[in-house]
Amino acid sequence: MSFSKLVFTPLSYVGWGSLEQLVPEVQNYQPNKILVVTDPLLVKMGIVEQVTSPLEGSGYEITLYTEVVPEPPLQTSEKLVSFTREGQFDMVIGIGGGSALDLAKLAAVLAVHEGEVADYLHLSGTKKIDKRGLPKILIPTTSGTGSEVTNISVLSLETTKDVISHDYLLADVAIVDPKLTISVPPKVTAATGVDALTHAIEAYVSVHASPVTDGLSLQAIRLIGRSLQMAVHNGEDKQARIDMSNGSYLAGLAFFNAGVAGVHALAYPLGGQFHLSHGESNAVLLPYVLAYIRRSCPKRMVDILEALGGTAFSLSTEEASYICVETLRNLIDEVGIPSKLADFNIPEAALDGLTRDAAKQKRLLARSPLLLSEEDIRIIYQAAFEGV
Template identity: 75%
Template structure:
């Protein structure tokens, strides 16, 4: 029997109203200065004040940092790390989607290190993380990224993405309160929700899957599949938001331990070159990657079909895997995400540069149940451009 390494964030609070645990947890660290990292929209709509006001009311010195952008480029990370080092903060809180949380944990850890962020990148960096850095609390306001329970910070480069990764980037405390997601607009709910679903799907199909990650992944798929359409159409539906929040959190635990693979590997260049959101980049590629690798994992895709709400009881695994891909196509379409790269105005001329950048994502590609080489990646991008699912030969 193979050995599985399982890692989880030290402490998590989940459930409606769990934000009430923030002040008691902050008090345990007795910080003099707190840095809260969020995006300008959350500050504008007053959601960030739900974090900063209770802290200030309890006498904490809070600095709100809002220079966060979607798919943050390396320069944004460099700027925040410098700000954190110079500010002499003692606790970092990340509030928002994946970008805010990724930047917050990056700043917390690299505040105690020297040199630029670029030196710590996975693909090209030469330095290694050695210190835990500042304590960090992560509070998601979307149901999608799972950043609150992973050890990765994703940054956009000129034409692709890279990560800083180390277990020191894990949150000391994660607070997952679905009440904070009610104001998320339909388009973002759809993109982040499909992203969470993909985390679970790819974790279940990963070559690094384990019985523990399998259980988490299938439950995440069940929760998201039964609630995402309602969450998109009825943003204030409490149960749908609770299901999506729990599904995203559990999917994060699953993919952190089993990993994601081909969908994410090919989505990184798409986001890097054309600045399509991470969720949409993943969503548009999902059916094409799953269709291409289908024959390598038919039994597991039959399981996924059942978790999606289908029924494989009277089907062969091969038939069920076809139905699984069809259901994923239907789900992406139902929540309003474009069905092909051409619908995102990606030119055909870009397919080769996407392929060349996709090949570089070896950390992710290594987890695919079907090994994906350069020609495989080229075929998948072509099929996603044309809106036509093809299978590996």
């Protein structure tokens, strides 16, 4: 008998207007001091005010922490965790993209732990999370990472990225209101949208995929496939934003339970060393990794093609899986993301070092339907560098 362990965020509100559920959910926890973790741009744009103003006048002491930066480095998380420990808060609300949400959940949990954040890193840490921490409500403002439903926080290190993961990092409540994503600019919409698509595709071809995660992944691919371009080119399109929001939420649930694999293993060093956003690193690598592994999961590639709106009718599986990769290449190109590493000014001389770092991501690589050796990884980076 084989079975899957499936973990879902305890409670989610998903859909246009779901933000209204924030006040009753906060009331359930009866906090006195609430820490809101967000980034300065969202404060400037009035998005934070939109979220927190209904909480004002109810007697809560609300503290804004606005020092979140994109792709947060370890040092940023260390500062926030010290601030949270000193502040004696009893609830954390994260508002923002994956960068703010990852830091908010980490602060909520490490507030009740000792030591440095670095002590808890997956690859190099020595300490284990063993306490639930403060209650946390996560409110995404991008449609991408799925951080609101995953148990990981991603941090940028000097030459790569690493994660801290534990089920206590899961949100107590996730509120996913697409209204908050209307203002996301086209470039960020494209990168975050392809990030979500990558989550869904990697979860679908993962060796840990199950019928439950397959349903989540395929529906995510359908929604993102039909609405990504519209969301990028006409950000005011309500239906496109709703689809992207549902798609990234579903993709988050899918990849949290089935895992991501080769694309992420190769993307982490790119983000760490060359500061590409997480979405861009995934987007530039996705077609090359899939082109390399497609023959190990041909039927799944056909399903992905069909979920993207393509047809495999009258094609052999080999042809259809090739067309699946080309369809993705065209989609990524159409939303304006450069198609090769050279376009991001990454020198060819960096490929050996990137390969060594990617090969260390053994947990991610183990989920790939084709086990990627260091030699395979080098070949994929070369192809992505040249654009072939």
